Amino acid sequence: MPRTVLAAVLLCVAAVGAAPVAQARARVPVAPSQLQRPAGAEDGRAAEPYVVTLAPGADPERVMRETGVTRVRFVYRETIRGFAADLDPEQVAALWARPDVVAVERDGEVVGAPVGPSVTGRW
Numbered sequence: 001m002p003r004t005v006l007a008a009v010l011l012c013v014a015a016v017g018a019a020p021v022a023q024a025r026a027r028v029p030v031a032p033s034q035l036q037r038p039a040g041a042e043d044g045r046a047a048e049p050y051v052v053t054l055a056p057g058a059d060p061e062r063v064m065r066e067t068g069v070t071r072v073r074f075v076y077r078e079t080i081r082g083f084a085a086d087l088d089p090e091q092v093a094a095l096w097a098r099p100d101v102v103a104v105e106r107d108g109e110v111v112g113a114p115v116g117p118s119v120t121g122r123w
Helices: 002-026 060-067 089-096
Strands: 048-054 072-076 081-087 101-106
Touching (some): 060 072, 081 089, 089 101
Antiparallel strands (some): 048 081
């Protein structure tokens, strides 16, 4: 049983770890003029919450400093490298232009599927 659990955990970790790589290949740089402006952004600089995933070994503080990110909510250094911050459209575009940025995603709530017993009835 412990080997089965370990195998399941390793498969989940492998799947999660591969997701940012797939996103990195599919990303397309976007010019600031092509970004959607949030409703009510009269000056076009309204900030929205984003989560930025960086390549392994990238320095979140350096990336934030070099792209002008100042409204930081959280910095991730353990499982992933990156940060959560309020970004305006120009900062989003600047982040996507960097080779050490893997993903720039709007922050939001996620609901997972319920977990229950396997087909055999065991947990």
